[in-house]
Amino acid sequence: MDRFHELNAFIAVVEAGGFSAAARITGDSQSAVSKAIGALEKRLGVVLFNRSTRSVTLTDQGQRYYDRTKPLVDEMDEADGELTSSTFNASGLIRIAAASTFGRLHILPLIPDLLSQNPGLQVDLVLSDFVRGMVEDRIDLAVRVGAVNELDAIVRRVAGTPLVCVGSRRYFALRGIPKTPTDLVDHNCLVYSGMTKSANWSFTGPGGRFSVSVRGNLSSNSVETIRAGVLAGVGIGLFTKASLAGELRHPDVISVLDEFVSDVRDVSLIWPQRRYVPARVRRATDFFAAALPQHI
Incomplete structure (x- = not known):
């Protein structure tokens, strides 16, 4: 079976939360998705998912594999897009995390402009006073007020x-x-x-x-x-x-x-440290870097 097909099926199951939902997203049958995941697990020699009648969740090995492969697939999609479109537009899902009150007051009001300027984007806004683990919670971009303690993060201060x-x-x-x-x-x-x-x-x-x-x-x-x-x-x-x-x-x-x-507390935009940062994350980062100092 095509390795890229296996990988696409794997990522679809992770992000959709199940085999049936992944089948709807990919356009394949549920049996085809299950077969692709089975072939991938057999080739890798590991179990990627914990399966039950009610849910499908990643194993520890599955989480590590997703964290390594998802940026690679994103990069391939971006490269395809650059070659097939004369005007490259950022698109896809971006997960943004911010503290609850700050996010409600200063991030949420800016989201309509972000989406208007980038109609291909989809935003998942996570508001919590608990500091989210960026890799564990699959956060693409975090907005932090105060000190940043993640040693493996890329930090861009935009305001105070x-x-x-x-x-x-x-x-x-x-x-x-x-x-x-x-x-x-x-x-x-x-x-x-x-x-x-x-x-x-x-x-x-x-x-x-x-x-x-x-x-x-x-x-x-x-x-x-x-x-x-x-x-x-x-x-x-x-x-x-x-x-x-x-x-x-x-x-x-x-x-x-x-x-x-x-x-004075810094207001910073943070990426998880990784070799490749998708265009949609860069686009959102540039947007907030320009808009937040005017809004605060």
């Missing part, structure tokens, strides 16, 4: 967003406005964290950088929750300005300790 400490007028009417960061020990500070109700917030004063241990009665691994808590008058929060967006113009929200808050 300063931090701001805010609370509601209702809260400050009851508790008073902190004049210095050390006053925060007497305030209810809402902590962005899934593990603890305390945190160290960093500030800059005449003597340089220092941190203040803060705590409060509400913590969460969701920026959206901390935002809602601040708006409801529960306490004080420390955010990037990009995560607050219009809230800074809200009549009930004011910033405090501005002269002590100097940190």
